[in-house]
Amino acid sequence: MSFSLLFFIVIGAISLAAAYGVVASNLPIHSALFLLTHFATLAVLYITLDAQFLAATQIIVYAGGIVILILFVIMLIGSERIENQGPYRTWTPYVAMFLGLILVITLAYSVMTGQQFGTPTLAIPDGGAPPVLGLALFTQYILPFELAAVLLLVALLGALLLARRSKIETK
Amino acid sequence: MVPTNFYLILGAMIFFIGAIGVLTRRSALIILMCVEMMLNSVNLTLIALSHQWGNLNGQVFVFMIMAVAAAEVAVGLAIIIAHSRHTQTTNIDEINLLKW
Numbered sequence: 288m289s290f291s292l293l294f295f296i297v298i299g300a301i302s303l304a305a306a307y308g309v310v311a312s313n314l315p316i317h318s319a320l321f322l323l324t325h326f327a328t329l330a331v332l333y334i335t336l337d338a339q340f341l342a343a344t345q346i347i348v349y350a351g352g353i354v355i356l357i358l359f360v361i362m363l364i365g366s367e368r369i370e371n372q373g374p375y376r377t378w379t380p381y382v383a384m385f386l387g388l389i390l391v392i393t394l395a396y397s398v399m400t401g402q403q404f405g406t407p408t409l410a411i412p413d414g415g416a417p418p419v420l421g422l423a424l425f426t427q428y429i430l431p432f433e434l435a436a437v438l439l440l441v442a443l444l445g446a447l448l449l450a451r452r453s454k455i456e457t458k
Numbered sequence: 459m460v461p462t463n464f465y466l467i468l469g470a471m472i473f474f475i476g477a478i479g480v481l482t483r484r485s486a487l488i489i490l491m492c493v494e495m496m497l498n499s500v501n502l503t504l505i506a507l508s509h510q511w512g513n514l515n516g517q518v519f520v521f522m523i524m525a526v527a528a529a530e531v532a533v534g535l536a537i538i539i540a541h542s543r544h545t546q547t548t549n550i551d552e553i554n555l556l557k558w
Binding site: 289306318319326329348353357423427428431445446450 | 459460461462463464465466467468470471472474475476477478479481482483485487488490491492494495498501502505506508509510514515517518520521522524525526527528529530531532533535536537538539540542543548
């Protein structure tokens, strides 16, 4: 077994364990910390796939931005244990199992019968280093890039508007 | 050299765990986290295929997905905050304003 394969298996196992922790832990704050671990392991996997810029972006955007935002919200509204309280729809787990089974069958079928990939022949020059990706973003993909900027502005204003206390409430 | 299939299988497993979380957990916050996880598994798949074919388009897609995910989580958390101010809960079984 080569070193890179062993590394992939270890990191992938940590990633899966963290993903399971997000789903299975009782307190939302534990889920958020497991989510942080999960994002970090994914960043490591991105580096093994020659996507250095995206690995850095993953850490900055997800670990530095999204998880911190989720932690702030958990601390704002409190992280009570809310599972199995209040009205509980008893049929939901069965629907979940049924849909999950369909998903497993579809994925297993596509993995079994799908294309077998050989070793990558065409390497990207410089991998996913910032200059290469930036050149693609600012020439070929300039319109989606600008639209993403507009989207982020709209999301910023929307989040401000939604989370703001109304004047009647603060009086 | 790790075969690309392994990355795709790992992405599928993470997507599956996230889907289980979305369908079974009751806390709106944890559901949002599971949605983020599912988006990330798709990112992993796109980057693995981008590496396989030596094509940068996959990485550009991932960049756009990250922008959309950031926007989505900001608006989603704002909605959760606004709603929990009125009802003091984030349990999605108690968030049932719409009648049918």
